[in-house]
Amino acid sequence: MPYQFGLPQESIIVVSYHKLQRPRVFIAITCLLLSVGMLFINSGCSGNPTYAISGTVTLGGSVLAGVTMTLAGESSRTATTDAGGNYAFSDVPVGTYTLTPSLTGYTFAPPNRTVFLNGIDAVGFNFSVISEGRTATATHTVHLKSDGTVWAWGNNTNGQLGNGTTTNSAVPIQLSGLSGVKALAAGNDYTVSLKSDGTVWAWGSNAFGQLGDGSTTQSTTPLQVNGLSGVTAIAAGYDHTVALTNDSSVWAWGNNSNGQLGDGSTTQRNSPVQVSGLSGVTAIAAGNGYTMVLKSDSSVWTWGNNSNGQLGNGTTTSSVTPLQVSGLSAVRAISAGNGHAIALITDGTVQAWGTNTLGQLGNGTITDSSLPVTLSGLSGVIAVSAGYNHSVALNSDGTIQAWGDNTSGQLGDGSRTQSSSPIQVSVLSGVIGIAAGNGDTLALQVDGSLWAWGNNLYGQLGDGTSIDRLIPVRVQFP
Numbered sequence: 001m002p003y004q005f006g007l008p009q010e011s012i013i014v015v016s017y018h019k020l021q022r023p024r025v026f027i028a029i030t031c032l033l034l035s036v037g038m039l040f041i042n043s044g045c046s047g048n049p050t051y052a053i054s055g056t057v058t059l060g061g062s063v064l065a066g067v068t069m070t071l072a073g074e075s076s077r078t079a080t081t082d083a084g085g086n087y088a089f090s091d092v093p094v095g096t097y098t099l100t101p102s103l104t105g106y107t108f109a110p111p112n113r114t115v116f117l118n119g120i121d122a123v124g125f126n127f128s129v130i131s132e133g134r135t136a137t138a139t140h141t142v143h144l145k146s147d148g149t150v151w152a153w154g155n156n157t158n159g160q161l162g163n164g165t166t167t168n169s170a171v172p173i174q175l176s177g178l179s180g181v182k183a184l185a186a187g188n189d190y191t192v193s194l195k196s197d198g199t200v201w202a203w204g205s206n207a208f209g210q211l212g213d214g215s216t217t218q219s220t221t222p223l224q225v226n227g228l229s230g231v232t233a234i235a236a237g238y239d240h241t242v243a244l245t246n247d248s249s250v251w252a253w254g255n256n257s258n259g260q261l262g263d264g265s266t267t268q269r270n271s272p273v274q275v276s277g278l279s280g281v282t283a284i285a286a287g288n289g290y291t292m293v294l295k296s297d298s299s300v301w302t303w304g305n306n307s308n309g310q311l312g313n314g315t316t317t318s319s320v321t322p323l324q325v326s327g328l329s330a331v332r333a334i335s336a337g338n339g340h341a342i343a344l345i346t347d348g349t350v351q352a353w354g355t356n357t358l359g360q361l362g363n364g365t366i367t368d369s370s371l372p373v374t375l376s377g378l379s380g381v382i383a384v385s386a387g388y389n390h391s392v393a394l395n396s397d398g399t400i401q402a403w404g405d406n407t408s409g410q411l412g413d414g415s416r417t418q419s420s421s422p423i424q425v426s427v428l429s430g431v432i433g434i435a436a437g438n439g440d441t442l443a444l445q446v447d448g449s450l451w452a453w454g455n456n457l458y459g460q461l462g463d464g465t466s467i468d469r470l471i472p473v474r475v476q477f478p
Helices: 024-043
Strands: 050-059 068-072 077-080 086-093 095-102 106-109 113-117 127-132 135-137 140-144 150-154 169-174 181-186 190-195 200-204 219-224 231-236 240-245 250-254 269-274 281-286 290-295 300-304 319-324 331-336 340-345 350-354 369-374 381-386 390-395 400-404 419-424 431-436 440-445 450-454 469-474
Touching (some): 050 095, 050 113, 068 086, 140 181, 381 431
Parallel strands (some): 181 231, 231 281, 331 381
Antiparallel strands (some): 050 086, 068 077, 068 095, 200 219, 240 250, 390 400, 450 469
16 A cells, blocks of 8 residues: 655745744744754755665465565666565655566566655565466476476477477476576466566467467477467466456457357457456466456456356356356455366465366365355465366465365375365475366475376376376476
């Protein structure tokens, strides 16, 4: 919130000297002293006042170091959060500024703040991490390291690893020729990346135009998506892609057989088209044949396939334009799975809706719900991820809970028994990021190590084998 203090200088001294029967010399001296006093108050005897701006950046219940804070305005500069997650700017002149946090692989709330300096320091300008675009998984996995390098492993039948081949890899391989990446998304058999310059690049399968280059020709190396700039977030569904731009508009391309592109039609699009009737969007997610967005007023809107109630509006009727999810408020984050969707509420609770045949809604039943239901036993959650038929939640204490399908051990409890209620993942703690895929799950620890478990048919766990893992194993980077 902007801070403002003080009155216009001319309104501070209001003295009608002509009514005072005093010598003119006395009046002149008094005026001079008052003027000098005002100069001292307003400028600190230096001519122009300056102030400080400070705050903290957090990830769940933990502080986050290494975040670049950019101050733009009359006196532009940068600062970096310290080990305590704190930043500070000093000697900033009066004026209006924009303060923006950035760190490769992270998305912040709010994305920026306006600071108005005039008479008092700006204290408590805090930010928090709402999502991380570091790791994405389907039957292949992509990961963005803190040094900005991109790594991929697993299924590569359609070139989704982006290394110019169609050879699978059970260990991470670094993508060459791709720099400035700030977020990644993995579709069924393709990959999308967002660069810091606001452009989007994609590679892999393109049968439905999901690479957005105007064609349906697959590519084993990154191609730039047509006509997009100023992009701030990306999402990859089964075979359609979604992007959010800095003016809060949403664009989509690829398969549109269920109306998942939201342009009022079911026509496939090989280049981005704008979603109809949306404004104030802050986050996006894409599932199998449907799309969802979070608005600045904390409402959630969905469109596309609704055969299992995944649009959350109390029906099973699909829609080619956005509809509001019923009964939701104070939503902090969203995630879209195969046929179920999840919303994280600001109080740390979780709600879900859609298909539930394998317990993926986590409410203790296996009954589908076309309206949001609250998960029992979950609180203090700071991130959620919906996989193909299972879901994962990250708690503020750095532990993970999972529920739903467990055929490949993707719940990480050492068994293959599905669970319709959240259960704790074995072994892991100190986790700061999660991703759920098609039968597998990944977790990023605070020390930068990456762990995976579940389906490993294509080597997507990155441990050098193709053996399913029922508890987390560490990804083996070279």
